[in-house]
Amino acid sequence: MKLELAKHRKAIESSDAILVLACGLGIQSVKENMRVQKPVHVGCDTLFMGAIDSGGSFLERCSACGDCVLEQTAMICPITRCPKGLINGPCGGQNKGKCEIDKDMDCAWILIYNELKVQGKLHLLKEKRPPRDYSKSSKPRQLKLA
Ligand code: SF4
Ligand code: SF4
Structure with a gap:
């Protein structure tokens, strides 16, 4: 980011403000790496970390x-794709494979069941998972690699 901002320093100096069309992370990165005093403005409301499908829709698939x-x-995230974030199977409200919270949405646990069946791993459904360790998602998080 520093290099990119340095490359465009002249343009930045001659502008009134910077409008950042990026996620919240990108916006903050621009602000933290700006060496020229200019107002930075938010150009996007960040919704989630998404994967893109063949139809061009962004779909939330991981909540980090x-x-x-x-x-x-079976590589299907129940934390993100089940509105209740259930980790030990479905809530019982699914109807014909659709979620009770949103009838247009597949029940994540039906997807997981079907995929585990294909993979010959249905035994995994019998394993009880302990309550989640929410200390791992307390904010702000940091990761130090060295
Ligand atoms: S279980 Fe957690 S880390 Fe894994 S995909 Fe789901 S939200 Fe992301
Ligand atoms: S119907 Fe399925 S996806 Fe919807 S809340 Fe219940 S378990 Fe989660």
Whole structure:
């Protein structure tokens, strides 16, 4: 970011303000790396970390919970895709594979069941998962690699 901002220093100096069309992380990164005193403005409301499908829609697939269960759930995230964030199977409200919270949405646990069945891993559904360790998602989080 520092390099990019340095590359465009002249343009930045001659502008009134910077409008950042990026996620919240990008906006803060611009602000923290600006060496020229200019107002920075938010250009986007960040909704979530999304994966893009073939139709061009962004879909929330991970909540960065810090305690990943994908190995046990056929790579389908129940923390994010089940509105209740259930980790030990469905709530019982699903109807014909659709979620009781949103009838247009697949029940995450039906998806997990079907995928585990294909993979021959249905035994994983019998494993009880302990309550989640929410200390791993207390904010602000930091990761030091060295
Ligand atoms: S369990 Fe879900 S929210 Fe947590 S890290 Fe894995 S994919 Fe992300
Ligand atoms: S119907 Fe399925 S996806 Fe919806 S809240 Fe219940 S378990 Fe979660």
